[in-house]
Amino acid sequence: MRLERWMETGIDLVYPPRCPFCGTIISSRWELLCPECRDREKEILRRPARIDREKHYYYCIESAAALYRYHHPLVQKGILRMKSSEPWYAAGFARLMAVRLYGYEPAQGKALLDLSLEYGCIVPVPDSKTGRGYWVTGLMARELGRLVGLPVETKALKKARSTVRQAGLDREERLTNLIGAFKVIYPEKVEGKKILLLDDIMTTGSTVSCCAQTLLEAGAASVCAICLAVSEQE
Ligand SMILES: [Zn+2]
Numbered sequence: 001m002r003l004e005r006w007m008e009t010g011i012d013l014v015y016p017p018r019c020p021f022c023g024t025i026i027s028s029r030w031e032l033l034c035p036e037c038r039d040r041e042k043e044i045l046r047r048p049a050r051i052d053r054e055k056h057y058y059y060c061i062e063s064a065a066a067l068y069r070y071h072h073p074l075v076q077k078g079i080l081r082m083k084s085s086e087p088w089y090a091a092g093f094a095r096l097m098a099v100r101l102y103g104y105e106p107a108q109g110k111a112l113l114d115l116s117l118e119y120g121c122i123v124p125v126p127d128s129k130t131g132r133g134y135w136v137t138g139l140m141a142r143e144l145g146r147l148v149g150l151p152v153e154t155k156a157l158k159k160a161r162s163t164v165r166q167a168g169l170d171r172e173e174r175l176t177n178l179i180g181a182f183k184v185i186y187p188e189k190v191e192g193k194k195i196l197l198l199d200d201i202m203t204t205g206s207t208v209s210c211c212a213q214t215l216l217e218a219g220a221a222s223v224c225a226i227c228l229a230v231s232e233q234e
Contacts, residue, residue: 020078020089032092037074044072049101051202051230057171058205060212061197062222066230067097070201075229079201083136090139093228097140098147101226111148119224120193121151125200125211126182127159140228141198150196156189157182157211166207174206182211184218191219202227 016025019034026034033041049065051058058064068075082089098104103112124141138154145152160183166174184190195215199208202225212223 017088018081020081020092021074022077023081029088029092030095032089032096040074044068044075045100046230051205051225051227051232055232056202056205056230058202058209058212058225060209060216060223061205061225064202064205064208064225064227064230065101066202066227067093067100068229070203070229070231079229082200087134087136087139090134090136091143094140094143095147097226097228098144102148104147113148115148115150115196118194119150119196120221121145121153121156121189122196122198123153123157123190123211123215124198125207126157136200137198140200144198153186153189156184156186157215158185159183166203171204171206174204175210178206178210182214184214187218190215192221195220195223197223197225199225199227200229202230 017029018024019026019037020032021037022034024034024036026032046066046069049067051064051066053064056064070076070079078089078093082093095104098111099106102115104110105112122141122145124135124137126137127135141152141154144150160180163177163181166177169177195212197208197211197215202208208225208227212225215223
């Protein structure tokens with residue numbers, strides 16, 4: 001067992017980890033979900049994971065996919081807990097994405113799909129810092145990259161200016177809010193590469209589209225988006 005697992009085990013004895021969806025104490029943070037939520041997970045999984053372009057009007061993106069449907073109260077609770085309480089939830093949800101979307105096998109330590117054939121690197125959507133000061137998508141990207149064997153470029157894409165919160169804005173307002181919002185700091189990290197762009201929640205698709213446009217203008221070959229959850233009308 002690695003040192004960090006031992007340390008986590010020690011911390012877990014003092015502050016038992018809780019299931020992000022329902023708050024029940026779980027036996028280890030590596031499991032993330034309690035047995036009951038594991039059973040209920042099929043209610044919230046998106047099948048197929050691919051997001052319909054017509055529903056979300058995303059642009060500059062070859063394809064987009066999400067693990068969960070955001071409208072479900074369990075998902076909303078889980079994401080709120082990830083953003084507002086403890087950063088380890090971000091890695092936990094990234095592990096679920098690796099297992100459910102890319103066939104990562106924990107026992108074998110590798111994914112069923114060789115993503116290095118598909119993508120050059122993972123780029124997290126910048127600056128989703130929470131009140132606690134950690135960067136959720138950055139933490140998710142690091143864990144996902146580690147598990148599926150893809151490099152993660154956390155410094156390539158940054159916010160160019162501050163923006164108002166997207167929540168509550170309609171699609172047009174979101175697009176206006178995001179004009180010139182991102183910039184590529186190190187073009188050499190994305191030039192010629194197929195990028196897997198990671199975000200936590202996709203609502204209208206305007207944030208990932210704006211990031212993708214910025215990456216393409218900096219020389220990226222293509223961009224696909226992957227999100228933990230997507231908000232959509234049923
Ligand atoms: Zn639970």
